[in-house]
Amino acid sequence: MAEQSEKWVLMVTAQTPTNIAVIKYWGKRDENLILAINDSISVTLDPAHLCTTTTIAVSPSFNQDRMWLNGKEISLAGGRYQSCLREIRARASDVEDEKKGIKITKNDWQNLHVHVASYNNFPTAAGLASSAAGFACLVFSLAKLMNVQEDNGRLSAIARQGSGSACRSLYGGFVKWVMGKEENGSDSIAVPLVDEKHWDELVIIIAVVSSRQKETSSTSGMRETVETSALIEHRAKEVVPKRIIQMEEAIQNRDFPTFAQLTCADSNQFHAVCMDTSPPIFYMNDTSHRQVAYTFDAGPNAVMISRNRKAATLMLQRLLFHFPPNSDTDLNSYVIGDKSILKDAGIQDIKDVEALPPPPEIKDKVPAQKYKGEISYFICTRPGRGPVLLTDESQALLNPETGLPK
Amino acid sequence: MAEQSEKWVLMVTAQTPTNIAVIKYWGKRDENLILAINDSISVTLDPAHLCTTTTIAVSPSFNQDRMWLNGKEISLAGGRYQSCLREIRARASDVEDEKKGIKITKNDWQNLHVHVASYNNFPTAAGLASSAAGFACLVFSLAKLMNVQEDNGRLSAIARQGSGSACRSLYGGFVKWVMGKEENGSDSIAVPLVDEKHWDELVIIIAVVSSRQKETSSTSGMRETVETSALIEHRAKEVVPKRIIQMEEAIQNRDFPTFAQLTCADSNQFHAVCMDTSPPIFYMNDTSHRQVAYTFDAGPNAVMISRNRKAATLMLQRLLFHFPPNSDTDLNSYVIGDKSILKDAGIQDIKDVEALPPPPEIKDKVPAQKYKGEISYFICTRPGRGPVLLTDESQALLNPETGLPK
Numbered sequence: 001m002a003e004q005s006e007k008w009v010l011m012v013t014a015q016t017p018t019n020i021a022v023i024k025y026w027g028k029r030d031e032n033l034i035l036a037i038n039d040s041i042s043v044t045l046d047p048a049h050l051c052t053t054t055t056i057a058v059s060p061s062f063n064q065d066r067m068w069l070n071g072k073e074i075s076l077a078g079g080r081y082q083s084c085l086r087e088i089r090a091r092a093s094d095v096e097d098e099k100k101g102i103k104i105t106k107n108d109w110q111n112l113h114v115h116v117a118s119y120n121n122f123p124t125a126a127g128l129a130s131s132a133a134g135f136a137c138l139v140f141s142l143a144k145l146m147n148v149q150e151d152n153g154r155l156s157a158i159a160r161q162g163s164g165s166a167c168r169s170l171y172g173g174f175v176k177w178v179m180g181k182e183e184n185g186s187d188s189i190a191v192p193l194v195d196e197k198h199w200d201e202l203v204i205i206i207a208v209v210s211s212r213q214k215e216t217s218s219t220s221g222m223r224e225t226v227e228t229s230a231l232i233e234h235r236a237k238e239v240v241p242k243r244i245i246q247m248e249e250a251i252q253n254r255d256f257p258t259f260a261q262l263t264c265a266d267s268n269q270f271h272a273v274c275m276d277t278s279p280p281i282f283y284m285n286d287t288s289h290r291q292v293a294y295t296f297d298a299g300p301n302a303v304m305i306s307r308n309r310k311a312a313t314l315m316l317q318r319l320l321f322h323f324p325p326n327s328d329t330d331l332n333s334y335v336i337g338d339k340s341i342l343k344d345a346g347i348q349d350i351k352d353v354e355a356l357p358p359p360p361e362i363k364d365k366v367p368a369q370k371y372k373g374e375i376s377y378f379i380c381t382r383p384g385r386g387p388v389l390l391t392d393e394s395q396a397l398l399n400p401e402t403g404l405p406k
Numbered sequence: 407m408a409e410q411s412e413k414w415v416l417m418v419t420a421q422t423p424t425n426i427a428v429i430k431y432w433g434k435r436d437e438n439l440i441l442a443i444n445d446s447i448s449v450t451l452d453p454a455h456l457c458t459t460t461t462i463a464v465s466p467s468f469n470q471d472r473m474w475l476n477g478k479e480i481s482l483a484g485g486r487y488q489s490c491l492r493e494i495r496a497r498a499s500d501v502e503d504e505k506k507g508i509k510i511t512k513n514d515w516q517n518l519h520v521h522v523a524s525y526n527n528f529p530t531a532a533g534l535a536s537s538a539a540g541f542a543c544l545v546f547s548l549a550k551l552m553n554v555q556e557d558n559g560r561l562s563a564i565a566r567q568g569s570g571s572a573c574r575s576l577y578g579g580f581v582k583w584v585m586g587k588e589e590n591g592s593d594s595i596a597v598p599l600v601d602e603k604h605w606d607e608l609v610i611i612i613a614v615v616s617s618r619q620k621e622t623s624s625t626s627g628m629r630e631t632v633e634t635s636a637l638i639e640h641r642a643k644e645v646v647p648k649r650i651i652q653m654e655e656a657i658q659n660r661d662f663p664t665f666a667q668l669t670c671a672d673s674n675q676f677h678a679v680c681m682d683t684s685p686p687i688f689y690m691n692d693t694s695h696r697q698v699a700y701t702f703d704a705g706p707n708a709v710m711i712s713r714n715r716k717a718a719t720l721m722l723q724r725l726l727f728h729f730p731p732n733s734d735t736d737l738n739s740y741v742i743g744d745k746s747i748l749k750d751a752g753i754q755d756i757k758d759v760e761a762l763p764p765p766p767e768i769k770d771k772v773p774a775q776k777y778k779g780e781i782s783y784f785i786c787t788r789p790g791r792g793p794v795l796l797t798d799e800s801q802a803l804l805n806p807e808t809g810l811p812k
Contacts, residue, residue: 230671231678234640265636265684272637272682278667280674 008102009403010095011057012145013396016137016387017047018122018130019168020204020303022263022295023247024270025177027226027236032079033185034164037226037233038240040177041247042168043305044196045204046384049337052133053390054118055397056141058104062113068397068405069118069134076116083161084139085114092146109146116141117397117405122379135162136169140387152386156190172196172385174251176244196383199254202305203312203341206379207319209300216281221274228278235273240266256307260293263305267295313344316380320347321356323375338380414508415809416501417463418551419802422543422793423453424528424536425574426610426709428669428701429653430676431583433632433642438485439591440570443632443639444646446583447653448574449711450602451610452790455743458539459796460524461803462547464510468519474803474811475524475540482522489567490545491520498552515552522547523803523811528785541568542575546793558792562596578602578791580657582650602789605660609718609747612785613708613725622687627680634684641679646672662713666699669711673701719750722786726753727762729781744786 025040065085067076076082092109096102104112116138120130139159142148148155156167160177168175171192180188216224225232243262250258274281293305304319306312316335325334331350335342347353390396399406431446471491473482482488498515502508510518522544526536545565548554554561562573566583574581577598586594622630631638649668656664680687699711710725712718722741731740737756741748753759796802805812 228671230645230675231637231640234637234644238640239636261684265634265682268684268686269636269682272678275681276671276675276678278671278674 007059007061008100009057009059009061009398009400010097010100010102010104010145011055011396011398011400011403012141013053013055013390013393014137014141014144014387015047015051015053015390016133016140016169017044017172017384018050018052018133019044019165019175020206020295020297021165021168022259022293022305023240023243023266024295024297025164026270026273027222027232028164029179030183030185031223033188034160034162035185035188036164036177036179037236039179039244040165040168040240041193041244041251042165042175042177043202043204044169044172044175044384044386046196046338046381047388048384049379049381050122050133051384052118052120052130052137053395053397054116054134054137054141056117056138056145057115057398057400057403058112058145059115059403060112062115062403065113065116067116067118070120071405080135080162081138084135084142084158087158087161088139088142088146088148091143091148091150093149095145095147114142114145115398115403119397131163132165132169135159135166136387138162139166140170141389144389153189153191157185157188160185160188160190170386173198173383176248192386193248193251196385199251199383201254201308202383203309203338204381204383205304205306205312205315205319205341206381207302207304207323208376208379209302209374221277221281224281225273225277229273229276231276232273235269239269256293260305260307263293263295271296309341309344312341312380316341316378317345317347317356318359319375319378320345320353321359322369323371324353325350325375325377326373333377335378335380337378338382341380413465413467414506415463415465415467415804415806416503416506416508416510416551417461417802417804417806417809418547419459419461419796419799420543420547420550420793421453421457421459421796422539422546422575423450423578423790424456424458424539425450425571425581426612426701426703427571427574428580428665428699428711429646429649429672430701430703431570432676432679433628433638434570435585436589436591437629439594440566440568441591441594442570442583442585443642445585445650446571446574446646447599447650447657448571448581448583449608449610450575450578450581450790450792452602452744452787453794454790455785455787456528456539457790458524458526458536458543459801459803460522460540460543460547462523462544462551463521463804463806463809464518464551465521465809466518468521468809471519471522473522473524476526477811486541486568487544490541490548490564493564493567494545494548494552494554497549497554497556499555501551501553520548520551521804521809525803537569538571538575541565541572542793544568545572546576547795550795559595559597563591563594566591566594566596576792579604579789582654598792599654599657602791605657605789607660607714608789609712609715609744610787610789611710611712611718611721611725611747612787613710613729614782614785615707615780627683627687630687631679631683635679635682637682638679641675645675662699666711666713669699669701677702715747715750718747718786722747722784723751723753723762724765725781725784726751726759727765728775729777730759731756731781732779739783741784741786743784744788747786 019042021040021042023041025036027037029035029037065076095104136159152170156170160167167190173195174193176191247262295303306315425448427446427448429447433443435441435443471482501510542565558576562576566573573596579601580599582597653668701709712721
């Protein structure tokens with residue numbers, strides 16, 4: 001390395017999806033290693049609509065590890081970032097870029113610093129599991145840069161130490177986080193169940209709620225639940241193991257009724273143990289429960305999974321009828337992601353929303369309840385793929401010369 | 407009896423309190439006999455503020471059992487009324503009224519019909535356990551009229567067959583409903599823990615919520631929970647038994663912190679198992695949780711138990727600050743029951759409510775949240791006595807000559 005020019009910058013860019021749990025992770029048995037008290041299952045969301053892109057650069061000219069999130073520099077001092085960096089560095093291999101004349105040995109990595117630039121294609125504050133996609137992308141791109149030979153399963157155990165649910169973002173489709181038994185967490189990893197093509201009829205609509213009260217963070221919320229709820233242990237030990245088996249089967253068989261029943265029941269039970277916590281944690285506010293499968297994470301946003309496009313189209317019509325945008329809102333920014341669902345619903349502008357007839361089930365109940373402005377926007381998406389390396393250098397977030405944000 | 411004039415009417419009038427559970431009853435192991443899946447503990451509320459008054463008349467001239475609730479005739483055909491009437495008639499004894507020259511033998515009761523008039527001194531529809539006070543009063547007055555020799559504990563097992571929580575209204579103070587083990591329910595009875603003088607510092611404020619959505623009835627709600635919740639059995643078998651022991655001790659020792667912790671935790675857990683039900687049952691809507699002990703029954707009304715008058719006064723000031731009445735509301739009908747708390751709070755009219763300063767804990771958060779009109783009214787009350795016989799005939803609800811409502 002000493003023989004090389006000290007000016008080189010080597011970088012990789014990767015994209016990682018976010019995910020939403022259908023059997024929930026709530027409660028840790030080890031706070032440091034982030035080991036869960038039960039298995040969980042999630043669906044990976046299409047990165048075209050929700051994903052993190054991360055570029056990592058390495059250069060002998062960097063004198064410290066630095067990170068920029070959505071263009072703003074943030075500290076890497078936290079234990080979670082440090083765990084991920086340390087674990088990946090420990091697994092680094094030799095890297096050679098003949099074209100650029102760069103050669104980095106396994107041992108060099110211990111002394112080289114990295115620059116990380118990360119960008120979410122969705123609002124970070126919207127409660128959409130940005131830390132899951134973020135830590136998964138950090139670990140995946142670091143591993144690519146440092147030529148780590150381990151598979152995504154092993155990488156998931158490292159991403160897990162950044163944010164528990166991040167381990168599930170290492171794969172597309174439906175993914176199980178196996179809680180594992182080892183004290184060191186080595187067997188607490190993500191396992192792909194089926195890829196995103198297995199059940200590609202599913203349409204996922206996320207309603208992002210407008211006014212959000214100050215919420216309990218997942219970390220402190222689940223700690224308080226484990227410490228004070230008299231029901232959480234029973235959930236983790238007796239209820240979830242059976243549900244995991246049933247859910248895996250429902251996913252394999254594309255059995256939507258069973259899938260929907262389990263998804264809704266587990267979302268309810270997650271919020272039930274939150275309510276059984278002292279003091280109780282209320283993540284949901286009054287939101288209607290309808291035909292399709294719904295699931296709520298640690299926040300009021302509703303995630304609705306429709307069995308196919310037709311059901312999703314009808315669902316979106318209902319949603320827009322009950323939760324119309326404020327009159328000054330552009331429809332284009334009110335329904336984002338896969339806009340073809342909007343087209344199928346015959347909705348081109350706000351006037352079409354205003355003209356929507358009441359859904360048949362409320363025909364006789366006049367006036368229909370409308371909640372204008374309560375939803376900030378809707379995201380239409382679908383099950384998606386796992387992490388990918390972006391080879392097109394134009395997609396990098398760091399300048400290939402300076403290693404600083406573009 | 408044949409020798410007597412057929413015109414006589416004999417009657418008794420009794421008053422029975424309502425009660426509010428601090429360790430909740432939710433779930434039956436026998437729907438017909440109304441046998442619970444766990445013990446529960448309640449505090450009896452002062453009948454001066456919340457009670458049922460029932461007059462029962464008997465006359466050889468009556469040709470059927472009839473009942474009037476709040477002045478309106480209702481059917482006695484339901485199984486619950488029939489169980490109470492049958493069980494009391496089976497235990498009737500000889501009755502003699504020398505002054506009126508009436509003599510009724512044990513066997514006569516099988517052929518005599520009764521008229522029942524019942525009146526709640528609070529809105530029946532307000533979700534204030536009117537059926538508990540109502541069935542307790544029916545059974546208690548029938549037992550007095552028919553000279554049943556059994557004690558209130560045995561009577562409670564009969565009232566229980568009318569409405570589970572009614573058994574706890576047979577005593578004042580704090581009362582335990584022992585779930586019992588017998589298949590016929592004979593040991594599923596109420597037991598007095600301490601009388602109403604034991605802890606008479608407590609002040610109970612009930613916030614009756616204005617807009618009430620259609621709610622799940624307790625009967626169908628608890629059936630659905632028992633059938634679908636994966637947590638209810640664990641609650642009934644593992645959690646509640648420990649809480650009952652701790653609660654009894656807290657009540658004996660007037661240990662308010664423990665009492666408050668258990669009361670709030672059990673209310674939360676009750677609503678947690680409701681949420682764990684498919685489809686989930688939501689009884690509470692967004693209501694603030696503050697310093698004193700709170701408990702919510704199967705409805706959105708909040709019951710707040712303050713440790714003493716001073717705490718209750720501060721509580722009422724806060725409640726009126728956050729939940730002021732609509733401007734056209736008379737304060738006299740907005741705070742009912744023990745109005746002396748209102749006086750202690752220095753509030754004489756609506757202007758005083760409007761002038762209330764923000765509570766210290768929200769000093770820095772401007773603007774303070776106010777929910778005008780969301781509460782229908784507040785009831786201030788306290789732990790109260792058990793059932794009593796009202797000997798003053800002017801308090802009877804039936805005409806002593808005709809046996810029909812006055």
